[in-house]
Amino acid sequence: MTLGTTRLSIGGRINRERALAFRFEGRSLSAYQGDTLASALLANDVHLIGRSFKYHRPRGFMSSGVEEPNALLTLGSGARRTPNVPATTAELYEGLICERQNAWPSVEFDLMSITGRLASVFEAGFYYKTFMGPRRGSWMFYERFIRRAAGLGSATHLADPDRYDTRHAFTDVLIIGSGPAGLAAARAAGRSGCRVTLLEQDFLLGGSLLTASTESPDEDLRRSLEADVASLPNVEILRRTTAIGVYDGLTVVWVERRESARPDPAKGEAREILVTCRARAIVHAEGALERPLIFGNNDLPGILLASAVRTYLNRYALRLGKHILIATNNDSAWATGIDLAATGARVTLADERPTANASLLESARRAGIEVRMATQLGQARGTRAVRGAWLRTEGAAAQWLACDLIAMSGGWSPTVHLTSHTGVRPVYDNIIGAMVPGPWPAGVSGAGAVAGAREDLLAHGHKVGSGAARSVGASGDAGDPIPGSPWTMGWAQPVQNRAKARSKAFVDFQNDVTTNDVVLAYEEGYESLEHLKRYTTLGMGTDQGKTSNLAAAQLMAELRGSDLGASGATTYRPPYTPVSVGALAGRSIGAHFRPTRRTPLHDWHVANGATMIEAGPWLRPWFYAWAGGEAATAYLAEMKLVRGGVGISDTSSLGKIDVQGPDAAEFLDRIYVNHFASLPVGKARYGVMLNDDGIVLDDGTTSRFSEFCYFLTTTTAQAGEVMSRLEFLLQTAWTDLRVQVLSVTDRWAGMSVAGPLSRRALTLALPGIDLSNEALPHMGVSEHVSDGMPVRVLRLSFSGELAYEIYVPADRGTAMWEMILKRASPLGIKPYGLEALASLRIEKGHVAGLELDHRNTLADLGLAKMASQKKAFVGRELKERAELTAPERWSLVGLECLDTTARLRGGAILFAKEDPIRGHGRGYITSVMYSTVLKKSIALALYRGGLTHRGEEIVCASPLRGEQVRARIVSPMFIDASGERLHG
């Protein structure tokens, strides 16, 4: 018998006026608006939808919703290729492209199904027991084959052309799920007058009401509920929106899908929007999921969940078979049978229970259904589709029943996924035979099937919805519940022991875990549910075990002879259904991956030939085109300019902090190792601060502009941390100090004018300012108003040359920069970039960058003398720990390359001449450059014992480059040790 689907000419919730064309593996097919991809394919008689993960068994649709384990397709093509999408959740749209996956050469004829024949070898966990030989690394050989078989669909390697967005939301009462319970809750909460948000993953509202016929009273109920809720302006209804996770702080994250509306990325429209919502109360109304029955070959195409069969019939007007077996252990599947029989199908209903209630029996009889009570489905048969089944009625011989469709129901499991996300473990309710949510945390409640409710669901939803509204202070009248609801859950008893089936009986369909695998895991001792899961991969597929977890737990409990209450459930984790990585990333991708920080001079640099480089969040000019085409050579020209004439560079990225107040001097004295109280107005001083543990935290200069007003600079990299640290000390420990700190990094543009001609250059540029040695000696600072803008001039030098730092308000930065360049152009002034800046300081022996790497003490950096002996400062005590004061620490030295044709390399490891070249050596090179002054490659390095080895010849090993270079240890101050240039 083959499957035969009939699209009925009337009924359903499809729009027959609006046909949609789509492509399935190159074939053009057509279906209707209102179809999912699953119903569209079924309407086109596509039943064989994929191959199973491990055994490559033919699979059809099992469900009509998110729990679908089998019907995973690859949607889209090229850069839009999206693997593993359940056809049951994909709303059909015009032009949709899809194909089946995970079979070779095709789903119809899959060679990999050989694994099914060898199934007894490929039992759960087999790979832990083999593939170990013959040699140690042999797994690497086998892994290639295993990996080839892994995965489901295949991913695209191209950048995603679609856009994603994120949004923050706030609401009073958030209701998840629009079934009868959720709608009733939304209606009640909405009427109470608070902000209400209702989420529904489906594109229609109604949840399980949608399984009923459009001709039934349930449809009237659905419509009136929907209309009531839609009429409330304070209720926001979101369709195609899945709550993917519940997090601490009553936060719910959901994703809004817009793909079916064909969003245009060129217009900034997002394919999906990820929303983080902070609610004041959460009402869970996610309903329940139907469980399959466990019997031999229960995975054959043509065996579906009973509710899915009914949904296909009543929502999509699809009758999936003519000779139908309903196999159930509870009441709910009877409705499926009754509705099918009404279409003229031949229906046999096998119920495991000895009896059913009289009214059910009566309606079945009236519908012409053959009912067999106390009857179990033993085993189904068929090759690519179900052909029939063996039924076992208590006390009778097994009977063969031919059929082309089996609708099964193993009972219902409340959808406890989201309710578990915040760590509330579900508990077993043995009256309804399923897990229900654990105790509700404050602010959270549940309505309807998800809560395991046994009462009338509309009344329940109403009560919970109005309760949630009251809990957030809403006082409006929720009104009366909608009366006369026909809806109560048909909960079922736990399934019977079905272990040790002869043909494969699947528990987890996607990951091909059978009852035998569960038994195997038990026998091997993997009997905790968490071990069972990890050993067999049960519940780890894209469906996260929505149809399998409970059945597996029941089986294991039976094997262990324990009750389900004791073994609990495995941990449910977000997301509820898989969510695009793109949606999670939102707009923080590509150039917007992280914010970009630009100095006030940024545009000038770009317009004037700078090559920019990332420095943390900053973009800084690396080198300028006037000096050459690449950093490695351009910096030499730029340095030469500074050493011989005058250059200007952008230093705006330095951290800048105003420290003000009567106790500012005392504060600085505490945070810096050296003295600041004695710093006179009009002077700057270099300072170093330590962390509490005595390790160097940062360095920089601080200038005193008036009695109570200091201007502190930090390194670019540490600016944020230093600022937080200062605030921490002032706000927690030293609250009595009258000090204000304020980051003024964004307030000032900074530029350094450096070189022997710098004074002349600035005299031309700032004619009103006295820059003479007397007025502004080395380390002198002054404030002015020049050309209508406040200007701070600091005579400081990082490069070792006569130099000035000029600060002007950020918005005037470019003006000042251009003015200096213009007015000083007769002196040949040009800009220089970060590479030259960093190299100039190496030549001068200033530590920075990789020397300040959070591992070094003052002494390591040759700064021990700076530490005051007379006052306390942060880090003073712990810097004295024994190992931090040991003599053989790695400390700062200079290196000169002895081989004129060779280069020193960053990251080279240092050895004494007599050392064997292996191990960790005696240190390493932190920073390198070519000195145009010394005409050789030089470096700063950390070396064991530091400058006590001055003059020694050492070896710098870079095995990565196959190089060993000789160098001599020298003072790190390569040029102008006496500081003449500075004072000039």
Place this chain on the structure above:
Amino acid sequence: MGESRSALENYRTHPGMDGADGRRLLKIGELAGTSLLQVGVYTGGAVRVAAAVLPLLGELPDSSVRAAVASGRLIMRIAADQYWVVGGAADLAARLREAIPAEAGCITSLEGARTRLFIEGQAARAVLNRLIAVDLDPAIFPVHGFAQTGIHHVGGLLLKVAEDRYEFFALRTFALSTWEVLLDAARPFGYQIALPENKT
């Protein structure tokens, strides 16, 4: 000489951008030339500072979520001991500096340190909530409400100046980055870029 330049100078000249269906639901732009002062109060100096600024600024606000508005000036209490004064006469800084006793508090000009953006239109709130995790429901965030919060990983200050009009004070060095994400978020709604508005 010494001309002031905006961080967005070369970027806000784009022509107005159309939204999905040619809609332009939003107006986005920059308010240039804002004067911005920060008043800091030292431990124990609150009473003296409040008294000193009273004639110039009026009473300092208690609220740290709502700006005080008077004579074209906005005063926001941005921390327990810090206030922002937005707008005001050119000599305000000097007069405040003179008025506030040096042992009690201090004044720092942040002119140029923040880029003041605005976004106006019915969709403004929706656009902002794509970037900002603050509840902008009018019942909760009224006109002259303000919030210091993060936008695309960076802190800034959001101020509501009228129904459907908000301003955002972005750190100047991040301003272009903020501007870009703001436009990016606004695109599906359609926006047009306003010519620079001067405001003191």
Place this chain on the structure above:
Amino acid sequence: MTVLSHYSALALARRALFGTSWARAWRKPEPRKTYDVVIVGGGGHGLATAYYLASRHGISNVAVLERGYLGSGNVGRNTTLVRSNYQMPGNTEFFEHSLQLWEGLSHELNFNVMLSQRGQLVLAHGPVQLDVLARKGNTMRLNGIGCELFDRSDVQRFLPFLDYSTHCRFPIYGGLFQPRAGTVRHDAVAWGYARAADRLGVDIIENCEVSGFLRDGDAVSGVETNRGRIQAGRTLISVAGHSSHVARLAGLRLPIESHLLQAFVTEPVKPFLDCVVSFGAELFYISQSDKGGMVFGGHIDGFNSYTQRGQFPKASTVAECAVALIPGMSRLRLLRHWAGIQDMTPDGSPFMGRTPIKNLYLNGGWCYQGFKATPAAGWCMAHTLAHGEEHPLIRHLAIDRFERGNGSDEYGLGLWTYKQ
């Protein structure tokens, strides 16, 4: 009926043909009254310690006490990366020793832990970062550990699907590749060590939570548990994220804070990423499991917590990194994310060895790196427990190192990296 207890292809075939049963992987014994060594914590480290105590030091009167199911801690929730690209003296040797033990582990345990040496590439996004990697690579080479420094074009040839576009925020400059690095099937490590230790007589006791310590004068003489008192000659605390909590039961305060680290896995797709890649712009690393899922992780959540579940914003952060690094990741779908409780220390390195309390030993503070350390940590702790004195490879990890100023800050992040 005989049961099969040795694993091999032949045994699998025998079972397939004759339906022979497999032996239990480990027994479920009742705790005895007294043991030579009690190990608190049935994670990778505790189990490896027990195994090496029994197999290398002849001490098999050992109990491993696990409060939940075996492997319920971080050994079962980590991103499975193993590597030995370390540069600090002591670290290089220790982690290389560990990698060598990994290389023989499946054979040693007769349990395939699926060490997949597909290599790890650490990316650099600027010249300075490349120098930092060069230092590390040079050190590795000088210690006999193979690695290669890649420039941008090497990286592009190797992994063509990373972002090389002009609008990329942090362009790739190069990277350091360790070919012997890779991944291991995490759960199998716990099971494999447990089974092998069990065979040698070690008692592995699940659902047994240590709630206090027995004292004999100033020494620890055993533990208090929900399954009764257990006497022990020597006691090892090996409880990862719960280190502070358990140590405090013995009256010890530690330089450890418990933080959440999350991990993420996408739906399975056909293999395309054949090595482990670490982003250089931010802490982020990704690999593809044998099942096909993309497994990735990033930074800790940033505040201490024992909840073992993460906050959502980290999911966005790592997704941003994933797409920034591999633009095609955008269309893959996240399947699950979870968290472990990670024992963070001020310098990012662990504590191993004796404690100030007699007969009480500690192995904890592993931060991001304890999985790769599992075999060597077990090896060295077994030695330490057997001899009452630290194994030479872990001397630099002593508990009192901060008193002496001897931090071991491999990454140069400074005091308490979470404060960054």
Place this chain on the structure above:
Amino acid sequence: MLRIPCPHCGLRDYTEFLYAGDATKQRPAHGSSEWRAWYEHVFLFDNPKGAHLEYWQHVQGCRQWLVLERDTSTNAVGRAWLARQGARS
């Protein structure tokens, strides 16, 4: 999402804040040369499973340092106050 009630700005996502550990540890007085006290202050943590008082700074907001009550075994958040008011309030 942890939500922190900043006494200054109101309830905000924890991502706007920076965490900085146990707030009950007494920092030795500035200038104290009690070496041991410094060592313990900097390096030893109670790291309790349960009630915790901890420092957070509202870095993207008002930049105030706060003390927050939180339970580390549930993440349940209690009150918060300005750190300058002391660790217990």
